[in-house]
Amino acid sequence: MSLIECSPAHVRALSPYVPGKPIGALAREFGLPESSIIKLASNENPLGMSPRARLAAEAALQEAYRYPDQYELLALLARKLGVDSAQIVLGNGSNDVLDLAARAFLMPGTSAVLAQYAFAVYSLATQAMGAASLIAPARQYGHDLVAMRALVREETRIVWIANPNNPTGTFLPWREIHDFIADLPRTVLVVLDQAYDDYLPSGLRTATESWLGEFDHLLIVRTFSKIHGLAGLRIGYGLGSPAVIDLLNRVRQPFNVNHVALAAAVAALDDHPFLADSHRLNQQGMELLVHGLKRLGLEHIPSQGNFISFAVPDAAEVNRKLLAQGIIVRPIAGYGLPQHLRVTVGLPEENARFLAALAKAL
Numbered sequence: 001m002s003l004i005e006c007s008p009a010h011v012r013a014l015s016p017y018v019p020g021k022p023i024g025a026l027a028r029e030f031g032l033p034e035s036s037i038i039k040l041a042s043n044e045n046p047l048g049m050s051p052r053a054r055l056a057a058e059a060a061l062q063e064a065y066r067y068p069d070q071y072e073l074l075a076l077l078a079r080k081l082g083v084d085s086a087q088i089v090l091g092n093g094s095n096d097v098l099d100l101a102a103r104a105f106l107m108p109g110t111s112a113v114l115a116q117y118a119f120a121v122y123s124l125a126t127q128a129m130g131a132a133s134l135i136a137p138a139r140q141y142g143h144d145l146v147a148m149r150a151l152v153r154e155e156t157r158i159v160w161i162a163n164p165n166n167p168t169g170t171f172l173p174w175r176e177i178h179d180f181i182a183d184l185p186r187t188v189l190v191v192l193d194q195a196y197d198d199y200l201p202s203g204l205r206t207a208t209e210s211w212l213g214e215f216d217h218l219l220i221v222r223t224f225s226k227i228h229g230l231a232g233l234r235i236g237y238g239l240g241s242p243a244v245i246d247l248l249n250r251v252r253q254p255f256n257v258n259h260v261a262l263a264a265a266v267a268a269l270d271d272h273p274f275l276a277d278s279h280r281l282n283q284q285g286m287e288l289l290v291h292g293l294k295r296l297g298l299e300h301i302p303s304q305g306n307f308i309s310f311a312v313p314d315a316a317e318v319n320r321k322l323l324a325q326g327i328i329v330r331p332i333a334g335y336g337l338p339q340h341l342r343v344t345v346g347l348p349e350e351n352a353r354f355l356a357a358l359a360k361a362l
């Protein structure tokens, strides 16, 4: 047997996550200047990073020779969210927290439940632990909680839920998720991924952290990658019961979150002007994109995120034609949506250029 064949079968069967195409890659492939390229493929904040976070990150670089200390961000999050700092785990991006949950609770012989079209990392993290993914068919592209509940078995240890979900942008009322969690056996951890929570209109928001008093089998996962604009620094967090967080901390690398990211997150968390600007820009951009897609006669999946997925006659071909015009969107055939493309809401001029390029590509 070769060394490679000695790797567990579930590891060898993994297909790595496919990220949005980087600007540099398109520039090299098509010989385009980088400055002419618009990337609307990874749900990044088109306004960039919070200016306060940038200043804090620049200052923090001076102390980057020291190992990072999580104390300040943990204390700030605890105060802001009304939880104990022992209920928070920090991650190198929220993907890291998803992975910690899988490592703490999954192994061969166990299973995790997720929805069709759910965020790709859930099945990857599950498979990496040798556990089985039980996939509930979607309802109108969104999570069907009744179908998900029906899949939960004795050996199920995690249910993955994204609300809103990526790449569909679908949203479930919080009351339904609350009742779903209440109905589950306490031997199943619900991982509730709220990466896009900050983009919800205020009327749809709920402080899910208040559920932690009620549920020990809930892990809430949030990120600084989206509205806070820190995707490249890699920082997110999880909220759970002290006992669950203690388990995640056992499988966590001691210095998983870097010093610069910690400082930036502290500054970004309460940069309310930047967050409000980002929210408003997203709402306006979403309206423009929805209107533009309708005008082109294209169906879209109504989205509560900072992106929208829409159907075209030939997604691979339309994608190629967009790339040739310097526009990067995200094909989502890998999610089982071969007719759809996902576009991130950009700056007004980016949205306009995207719609014009799309009209040409059709």
Ligand SMILES: *Cc1c(COP(=O)(O)O)cnc(C)c1O
Binding pocket: 043, 092, 093, 094, 095, 096, 119, 162, 165, 166, 193, 195, 222, 223, 224, 225, 226, 231, 234, 235, 236
């Ligand atoms: C973007 C995204 C994340 C964030 O990932 P990070 O590792 O924090 O950058 C998490 N969950 C979903 C569903 C996402 O779309």
